[in-house]
Amino acid sequence: MIKKLKYKEIDFSRYSKCLDQSLQKNQYAKKEVLDVLCESWELLIYGDYEFVMPIPIKKKLGFRIVIMPLFCQQLGVFGPKSNEEIELQFLNFLQKNYRIFSYFFNDKNLITQNLKKKKNYFIQKTDYQLLRKNYFKGRKSTVKTAQYLNFKELKAADFLDFIKSNFKGLDKKGDMDQFFRYMNFLESENTLRLFGSYKENDLTNMAIIIDDENQFSLLGLINDEQYKSDNGASFLIDRILKEHIHEKSFNFMGGSIRGIEVFFKSFGSVLQEYPVLENSKKDLLKNFYRK
Incomplete structure (x- = not known):
């Protein structure tokens, strides 16, 4: 079962422990980074912080909208393993309970249901x-x-x-x-x-x-x-x-623009794709009165 926690309700020691022990661990989801990059954020959890999913929030015209902040490439579901069934529960909860302009999962999330993909390039140590x-x-x-x-x-x-x-x-x-x-x-x-x-x-x-x-x-x-x-x-x-x-490994942090993609690939990097949920402004307006 998925539960939503407001920022003040988050147990950050448990959150950090989950991130540190997760298969999907990345720098973007760290509390300190989200505090700097997000106007505000809250957290979805599965079980007792077994899996977690940070949600960046921004206010527009008095409404709370999910939108990926600048310089934050991948968030998504973090836990001890990849689990498509649990990830789908997070996705469904997100879509039912938020107005979403953009949300990016991470390259280790398995979920693909009607989601587009963005490209990243990476070189292992x-x-x-x-x-x-x-x-x-x-x-x-x-x-x-x-x-x-x-x-x-x-x-x-x-x-x-x-x-x-x-x-x-x-x-x-x-x-x-x-x-x-x-x-x-x-x-x-x-x-x-x-x-x-x-x-x-x-x-x-x-x-x-x-x-x-x-x-x-x-x-x-x-x-x-x-x-x-x-x-x-x-x-x-x-x-x-x-x-x-x-x-140290090297993360190019992008690659969806053709010229930049070729430049990154030319250094022997490998493609990492990650699922993204995006709505146009028109689609967002249709669902503006969702809770």
Whole structure:
């Protein structure tokens, strides 16, 4: 049986224990991360925190709507194993009790009932030389031609102007403000890493990385377009993999846009698909008076 808990009703020690011991464990579902990224959130539980499912909530025109927050890629059902029957119970409860604009499950959830899928690309911890053999031929060549660039680790506070000037995809000021709040949070948690590629003294590209236990996750890849021909993005990702893939896996955190997908695949990454529940604004309005 599924039960809904408001934020103040959640036993966070049990919630964290369930996440830590779950097959689907990921960084997005951590309490501290959800507290930063969500306007508010609550929790669905099965049994005595045997399985859990965090639900991000945002108020629109006085109504509470389920909507995935920026920079939160996968939530869904977490528990000791994958269980399609239990996941279906969570899905049915979600659809009956919430107004849903968007909700993303995780790549280990089995549920597929009338759900679309989004793409993510991932590289397991491995030996760099073995990984290099799986690079696309064109990527190997591009990386090789960019070896005149220099690789440095950066401090976030020194490069905020570069981020503001070159970050693509965040058109709203509020979205950029949220991005910097998230960066500040990650820095306070000692999980923020920034790497840059330089052409002589000029920063050409920057990778913003979440360093979470045994995994690197690519939060942002920022490129100065005037140096596009120098292939700094390829150089930068390759160098990070060369330095760290033997000790940490690498999560590209996306890949549904064709050009970006090909770029991520070209480093020998593997596809991870995850189910998503999305409604158009029109469909949402039809069900606006649901509880």
